[in-house]
C-alpha cells in the first residue's frame with residue numbers, strides 16, 4: 001500500500017464519524033467541540049491562578065492575590081456552567097446521533113429489493129458487528145464520549161503549554177512517554193480482543209451452546225425428559241473454565257508492551273520532577289512555580305490512554321464507517337423499486353421465466369440453471385419436486401427478492417418489483433409479526449378496509465379467530481404483551497395465508513403460495529382448497545407443495561429437479577407419462593389407499609393354508 005493510501009485508510013473512519021456527526025447535528029457539533037475545549041482549558045486556568053495566589057501570598061501582594069482568586073473562581077465557574085450546558089447538549093445530540101445511525105443502516109438495508117445482497121458474507125458480518133456494538137456500547141453515547149475525549153485532550157494540551165514555559169523538553173518527554181504507554185495499552189487491548197475473537201470465539205463456542213441449551217425454551221423439553229441437567233451444568237463449567245484459561249494465558253503474554261510503556265513513563269516523570277525538584281532546592285524555581293509545574297505534569301496525563309471514552313469512540317468511528325459502507329454497497333437495484341401501498345386492480349398477471357440461472361452468494365454451484373417457465377394469466381400452477389430441488393428459490397427469484405445471474409423474469413411483462421408489482425405471497429418461513437391481528441392480515445393490502453380483512457381471514461379458514469382472541473382484531477399476536485395472545489402453528493399459517501389473500505382482494509394479479517398448508521390438519525387443508533378456487537378466481541396462482549392430493553387440483557403441474565423444469569402438464573398428462581410425478585403421486589397414494597386390502601389379504605391367508 002502506498003503511504004498516501006495508508007494515511008487515507010487510517011483517516012477514513014475519522015472522516016466517516018465526522019460525516020455522521022454532521023448529518024446528526026450540523027453546526028451544533030462544532031459548538032459542542034468549542035465548549036468542550038473551553039471546559040478542558042478551565043483546569044489550566046485554575047493551575048495558573050494557583051501559582052498567582054501562592055506567589056502573591058509569599059510576596060505579599062494583595063492585588064495579585066485578588067487577581068489570582070478571581071481567575072480561580074472564574075475558571076471554576078466556567079467549568080461548572082459549561083459542564084451543565086454540555087451535559088444537556090450531548091444528551092440531546094446522543095439521541096439524535098443514534099437515530100441517524102439507525103436510519104442510515106435501516107434505509108440502506110430496506111432499499112435493496114434483493115435479499116441476496118443482505119446474504120453477502122461481508123454484509124452479514126457488518127450487520128452483525130453493528131448489532132453487537134449497539135448491544136454492548138449503544139450508538140447513543142458517541143457524542144458524550146467525543147466530548148469527554150476533546151475536553152481531556154484540551155486539558156492535556158493546556159498543561160503542555162504551561163510546561164513549555166518552564167523548559168521545552170519537559171512536555172516533549174512526557175508526551176512521548178504517555179503516547180508510548182497508550183500505544184502499549186492499545187496493543188494489549190487489541191491483542192485481548194484478537195484473542196477473544198479467535199481463540200475465545202473457538203473455545204467459548206461449546207460453553208455458549210451448552211448455556212443456550214440450558215436456558216432457551218426450545219431445548220427445555222428434551223433436557224428435562226432425558227435428564228440432561230447434570231451433564232449440561234458440568235459440561236458448561238468445564239468448557240468455560242478451559243476457554244478462560246486459554247484467554248488469560250494469552251493476555252498475560254501480551255502484557256509486555258504495557259510493562260515497557262509503564263517503565264518509560266516512570267522514567268520520564270523521574271526526569272522531569274527530579275529536575276524541577278533540584279531547581280526548587282537550588283532556588284531556580286519558586287514554590288509557586290513548583291506547584292504550577294507539578295500540577296501541569298499531572299495534567300499531561302490527559303494526553304495518554306483515556307480508557308473507556310477512547311475505546312468507545314474508536315468503535316464509534318468503525319461503526320460510522322461500516323454504516324456508510326453499507327450505504328455504498330446496498331444501492332437500489334437497477335430495476336424499478338418496489339412500489340409501496342395498495343396494488344392497483346388490473347386482472348391476472350402472466351409470468352415468464354426465460355433461461356434463468358441463479359446462484360446463492362454463499363455457493364459456487366447454481367441452484368437454478370436454464371429454467372424456462374411460461375404461465376398464462378389466470379392459470380393455477382403447482383410446482384413440485386424433491387427436497388432441495390430449488391422450488392422455494394424459484395419462488396424468491398420470481399418475486400424479485402433475488403436477481404438472476406442470467407436470463408429474464410417477467411411478471412405482467414415487467415421485471416418483478418416494477419410498476420405492475422401486484423404480487424401476494426406466503427413463504428414457507430413466513431413472518432409472525434408481534435403486532436395486532438389487524439396488521440398481520442392488513443400488511444397484505446395496506447389501506448384496505450375491515451371488510452377486506454374479514455373476508456380474507458374467512459377465505460383462509462380462520463373467520464372465527466378474532467372471536468377467540470381477548471381483544472379481537474386488536475389482539476397483539478404474542479404472549480409477551482398484556483392482553484396479547486400467541487397462536488398455534490396452524491393458526492399462524494392461516495393468518496399468513498389471509499395476508500396473501502388480502503393482497504388478492506386488494507388487486508394482486510399473482511398469488512404465490514410456498515407450502516401454505518404444511519401446518520394445517522387434513523380437514524382444514526381440504527376445506528381451504530374447496531374455498532380456494534373461489535377466492536383466487538381471476539388471479540394467476542403458483543403453489544409449491546409436497547401434498548400431491550392438493551397439487552392435483554391445479555390446472556397445470558410443473559416438476560422441478562436440479563434447478564430446472566423436468567416435467568410439465570396436467571395431472572392426467574403427467575400420470576399417463578409415468579415419469580417422476582406419477583411415481584411420487586403413486587407412492588403417496590399407496591400409503592393411504594391399499595393399506596386396508598393388504599391387511600385384509602394377510603388376514604385371509606391362514607384360512608387358505
Ligand SMILES: Nc1ncnc2c1ncn2[C@@H]1O[C@H](COP(=O)(O)OP(=O)(O)OP(=O)(O)O)[C@@H](O)[C@H]1O
Nearest residue numbers: 360362363367385386387388389390391392393394
Ligand atoms: N439462503 C440460501 N443460501 C444458500 N443456499 C441456499 C439458501 N436457500 C436455499 N439454499 C440451497 O438451495 C437449494 C434449493 O433450496 P430450496 O429451498 O429452493 O429447495 P426446495 O425445493 O424448496 O426444498 P424443500 O422442498 O426442502 O423446501 C438447496 O440445496 C438449499 O440448501
